[in-house]
Amino acid sequence: MGAAILTKVVSVRCSTKSSKTNNIKTQNNNNFEMSSANQTTTRRRDHLYKVLVIGDLATGKTSIIKRYVHRFFSQNYRATIGVDFALKVLNWDENTVIRLQLWDIAGQERYGNMTRVYFKEAVGAFIVFDCTRVNTFESVKNWKADLDSKVLLSDGSKIPCVLLANKCDQPKEGIVNNNHQMDEYCKSEGFSAWFTTSAKDNINIDEAARVLIEKILEKESVLNINKDGEQFSIQEDNQGQTNGKKKCSC
DSSP, rough: HHHHHHHHHHHHHHHHHHHHHHHHHHHHHHHHHHHHHHHHHHOOOHHHHHHHESSSSSHHHHHHHHHHHHHHOOOOOOOSSSEEEEEEEEEETTTEEEEEHHHHHHHHGSSOOOOHHHTTTTTEEEEEEEOHHHHHTTHHHHHHHHHHHHOTTSSSSSEEEEEEEEETOOOOOOGGHHHHHHHHHHHHHOOEEEEEOOOTTTHHHHHHHHHHHHHHHHHHGEEEOOTTTSSSEEOOSSSOOOOOHHHOOO
């Protein structure tokens, strides 16, 4: 009788201990699942990219930015003095948020001494010309040379740059009417791509931005991420000595 009672007590204790062990295992599994879920959540990446928008006066740089960021167009813009800024936030994919800090730089700034300051730490650029004024296209080469001489990626390569032939809703002048010649020009001058655009009619603005972002992401391995993982450190090339051509995906 006593032995039977003792066996029962031991059995109950073993059962209780087993139940506690199972509860602990369940709790540990739940904690692991929560930890895994948290890790999945924290994998979401948030990038901040500085992008320059440069080109001659009255080529439509501000209009392009307003169309892209704020989704509207107005004929009543004052000429930019110095530099202006805008922020575009994109949910690039389910794990990536991209913030484009767009620097709208006045057309006359190429002749000043501030472009080195404005260009610092940029990781991409748009150069804009007015496809109804040939002289603004002739200035593109000078803008590109100025850009390449003042900012480089950390491996010494040029930052991705997309050429925009703006105001394509109006009659075009010059080689912009010849796609083959424009493709060759892009390749020879090191542009990543080119687009005819219209801020007024919202033509190719989003497409051009998407291509530039893709080109920036291709360079991610050579971008030096700081401790916050948002901003990128770029080395300036004081000598402006770069060689080689970029493939133009036009």
